[in-house]
Amino acid sequence: MLSASGLYCERDERVLFSRLDFDISAGRVLQIQGSNGSGKTTLLRILCGLNADYEGELRWEGKLINATVEHFRAGMFYLGHSPGINKALTPMQNLRWFCANRGFADDAAIIAALEEFGLSVYRDIPCFQMSAGQQRRVSLARLPLSGASLWILDEPFTALDRRAVADLEARIAEHASSGGAVILTTHHPLQLSCALEIINLDERGPQ
Amino acid sequence: MPQFQFDSLGDFLSMGGDAFFVWGAYAFFAVSMIWHIIQPGMQRRKVIRLVRARMQRDQQ
Amino acid sequence: MWQWLYRLGSPKLFYDMTTGFLPWLTIVTYFLLIVGLVWGLGFVPPDYQMGDNFRIAYIHIPMSVGAMGIYAMMACMAAMHMIWNIKLADLVARSCAALGATYCALSLVTGSLWGKPTWGTYWIWDARLTSMLILLFVFIAIMALRSAYDSENSGSKAASVLTLVGVVNLPIIHYSVVWWNTLHQGDSILGVSSQSANPPEVWSPAFFVGLGLIGFFFQALIRRTRNEILLHERRSQWVQQLLTSKQLQE
Amino acid sequence: MNLSGSRQTLGTGASLAATLQRELLIILRSPGDIVNPLMFYVIAVSLFPLGGQADAEWLSGIAAGVIWVTALLAVMLSMESLFRSDYEDGSLEQLLLSPQPLYFHLLVKVLGHWLLTGLPLVLLTPVLAMMLALPGEAYWPLLLGLLLGTPTLNLIGAIGMALTVGLKRSGVLLAVLVLPLSIPVLVFGSGMVQTTLNGLPYTGLAAVLGALLVMTVSLAPLAIGAALRISVN
Numbered sequence: 001m002l003s004a005s006g007l008y009c010e011r012d013e014r015v016l017f018s019r020l021d022f023d024i025s026a027g028r029v030l031q032i033q034g035s036n037g038s039g040k041t042t043l044l045r046i047l048c049g050l051n052a053d054y055e056g057e058l059r060w061e062g063k064l065i066n067a068t069v070e071h072f073r074a075g076m077f078y079l080g081h082s083p084g085i086n087k088a089l090t091p092m093q094n095l096r097w098f099c100a101n102r103g104f105a106d107d108a109a110i111i112a113a114l115e116e117f118g119l120s121v122y123r124d125i126p127c128f129q130m131s132a133g134q135q136r137r138v139s140l141a142r143l144p145l146s147g148a149s150l151w152i153l154d155e156p157f158t159a160l161d162r163r164a165v166a167d168l169e170a171r172i173a174e175h176a177s178s179g180g181a182v183i184l185t186t187h188h189p190l191q192l193s194c195a196l197e198i199i200n201l202d203e204r205g206p207q
Numbered sequence: 208m209p210q211f212q213f214d215s216l217g218d219f220l221s222m223g224g225d226a227f228f229v230w231g232a233y234a235f236f237a238v239s240m241i242w243h244i245i246q247p248g249m250q251r252r253k254v255i256r257l258v259r260a261r262m263q264r265d266q267q
Numbered sequence: 268m269w270q271w272l273y274r275l276g277s278p279k280l281f282y283d284m285t286t287g288f289l290p291w292l293t294i295v296t297y298f299l300l301i302v303g304l305v306w307g308l309g310f311v312p313p314d315y316q317m318g319d320n321f322r323i324a325y326i327h328i329p330m331s332v333g334a335m336g337i338y339a340m341m342a343c344m345a346a347m348h349m350i351w352n353i354k355l356a357d358l359v360a361r362s363c364a365a366l367g368a369t370y371c372a373l374s375l376v377t378g379s380l381w382g383k384p385t386w387g388t389y390w391i392w393d394a395r396l397t398s399m400l401i402l403l404f405v406f407i408a409i410m411a412l413r414s415a416y417d418s419e420n421s422g423s424k425a426a427s428v429l430t431l432v433g434v435v436n437l438p439i440i441h442y443s444v445v446w447w448n449t450l451h452q453g454d455s456i457l458g459v460s461s462q463s464a465n466p467p468e469v470w471s472p473a474f475f476v477g478l479g480l481i482g483f484f485f486q487a488l489i490r491r492t493r494n495e496i497l498l499h500e501r502r503s504q505w506v507q508q509l510l511t512s513k514q515l516q517e
Numbered sequence: 518m519n520l521s522g523s524r525q526t527l528g529t530g531a532s533l534a535a536t537l538q539r540e541l542l543i544i545l546r547s548p549g550d551i552v553n554p555l556m557f558y559v560i561a562v563s564l565f566p567l568g569g570q571a572d573a574e575w576l577s578g579i580a581a582g583v584i585w586v587t588a589l590l591a592v593m594l595s596m597e598s599l600f601r602s603d604y605e606d607g608s609l610e611q612l613l614l615s616p617q618p619l620y621f622h623l624l625v626k627v628l629g630h631w632l633l634t635g636l637p638l639v640l641l642t643p644v645l646a647m648m649l650a651l652p653g654e655a656y657w658p659l660l661l662g663l664l665l666g667t668p669t670l671n672l673i674g675a676i677g678m679a680l681t682v683g684l685k686r687s688g689v690l691l692a693v694l695v696l697p698l699s700i701p702v703l704v705f706g707s708g709m710v711q712t713t714l715n716g717l718p719y720t721g722l723a724a725v726l727g728a729l730l731v732m733t734v735s736l737a738p739l740a741i742g743a744a745l746r747i748s749v750n
Binding site: 050051070071076078080084085088093096097098101102103106109 | 542
């Protein structure tokens with residue numbers, strides 16, 4: 001699906017990682033581990049195409065990324081630190097725009113997604129009236145809607161209660177088993193029902 | 208060879224009454240040119256010192 | 268076809284090439300400047316109309332032309348940096364900005380100092396002086412934007428984008444200022460003196476000074492770019508080896 | 518809400534409409550972003566008679582210039598609400614990562630922003646022109662000029678905003694970057710009023726302003742897209 005070869009990134013006089021090669025294919029979950037400041041977020045932002053300050057090559061389904069940007073973006077979903085939803089709008093409006101960005105309109109699916117994340121009662125309430133955890137769940141509600149095969153999740157478990165964490169873990173495992181792939185970073189000890197590969201940026205060390 | 212236009216140094220300095228403007232303009236010109244001669248040299252020394260310090264730090 | 272572009276764009280190649288070439292350029296530049304200026308200041312007969320203050324033209328006109336030329340060069344470098352991602356082009360553009368702003372400011376200062384004896388005021392809203400003023404604003408804006416970013420990479424890219432936006436806008440700004448000028452005043456007086464048929468002995472020192480200033484620009488640009496290269500390539504093997512060698516006395 | 522649940526795929530046009538609707542919704546939800554630039558515009562214009570004299574002769578002479586300069590500054594101030602909130606809450610990243618063509622989405626977003634900040638400014642102008650004792654025949658060229666000029670200023674301001682959205686204190690820097698670039702619009706806009714006062718036709722200048730608008734509409738989104746990718750980097 002997505003493969004990286006010879007990734008090198010330097011930030012503020014420190015080499016975060018160099019000669020980093022890996023690839024991720026359907027059905028696999030990859031966790032990027034490392035202490036704070038080891039470049040986890042930077043690596044994820046490079047993979048999803050937000051950060052261009054790197055050397056090395058990224059390939060999506062065999063072809064160089066900049067040749068298939070459109071296809072890559074349709075098949076990938078990036079969840080960053082910031083929720084990505086506008087606080088002045090309601091969850092419904094936020095998700096409707098998200099779907100329009102992905103090229104479809106499906107209010108029933110949005111309602112179903114909000115239902116799954118226990119937010120149906122908040123459907124038409126502006127997001128600033130909701131707690132951080134609830135806003136996080138609205139942001140996570142985009143996962144089933146995105147229809148993306150590759151999920152790139154940066155600390156997805158922050159501000160979630162125990163039940164929501166377990167629910168998200170199940171969803172990740174289910175996505176992997178149904179032919180998707182997930183790359184994530186988290187400080188939370190993961191209990192996934194499927195295989196988990198780990199890349200630790202500290203142990204690799206910036207050779 | 209064109210011959211010198213002014214009778215004396217004093218006449219040259221007075222520049223036909225517009226001394227302030229001509230020499231003012233050339234003064235600004237000279238100051239800028241000198242600045243652009245010195246500044247790269249100082250920058251070079253600063254850069255070399257910076258990089259050498261970094262090299263020492265990397266070697267430890 | 269791209270290989271030679273990348274090879275040409277390698278900072279090390281630029282550094283090695285200019286090491287030998289720079290002293291000669293400096294000598295030729297100083298020679299041209301000294302000859303041109305002494306000749307223009309001392310040996311050219313005073314102008315029948317303006318007396319001696321037309322000697323300011325010997326630096327005013329090359330400065331104005333130089334400022335616009337430097338911006339054009341900076342725009343080419345910015346384009347090469349944005350399109351082919353050649354880092355050397357950005358290092359050159361970075362050095363161009365400071366020099367361009369100086370040439371621009373000097374053109375304004377000499378223009379206004381020349382304006383006082385000729386028209387009685389330091390500043391006239393003449394089309395070319397106003398366009399030069401706006402060009403100075405754009406130079407300063409580019410330098411301000413470049414330094415506003417913490418990460419050097421983003422700052423360079425942002426400055427390149429602004430340079431390219433500027434290069435599209437500057438001809439339009441110049442045209443609008445020229446039109447605006449005809450709305451309020453007759454044709455610009457400044458233009459008259461430089462287009463009037465100057466006899467060769469008035470014109471030839473300007474040739475020396477003009478070439479000298481172009482030489483001076485490139486000489487200062489190369490020195491600044493070499494510093495930027497050393498700073499940018501500090502981690503690379505050839506810079507560290509160069510710096511440890513004894514003969515580098517500074 | 519169509520509950521039929523059938524999933525329709527949206528063409529680019531429909532998803533652009535969704536972006537426009539979202540932009541209008543966001544700005545309407547925070548009315549300060551609409552009212553504050555207008556208040557600045559009115560207050561700044563009324564400062565001039567207080568600063569100078571109040572006699573009609575002097576005022577009408579500077580009316581066009583005053584209105585155009587304050588309109589320009591008001592547009593700059595209203596730029597803050599364009600990308601800032603999207604940058605902070607992460608939706609800007611989603612926009613950059615969406616498979617949709619960024620060029621048209623940015624164009625729709627800026628023009629949507631213009632609809633709620635630039636257009637009211639144009640509609641408010643006759644009141645201010647009256648305050649500055651502008652002669653009667655100059656109203657229409659002033660309005661037409663602003664109608665053609667403010668979207669161009671919005672787009673140029675959007676370029677500056679996109680370049681500085683990632684920086685901490687970028688208010689003044691935005692002005693330093695953008696004001697030199699908006700000089701042609703200012704010159705031709707207020708020039709339209711001057712030529713009308715001189716009794717000459719202003720249609721030629723309106724054509725030039727229109728040409729500037731078309732050029733900016735076609736080129737600015739490219740610069741905005743590149744600048745946003747840098748700021749989000």
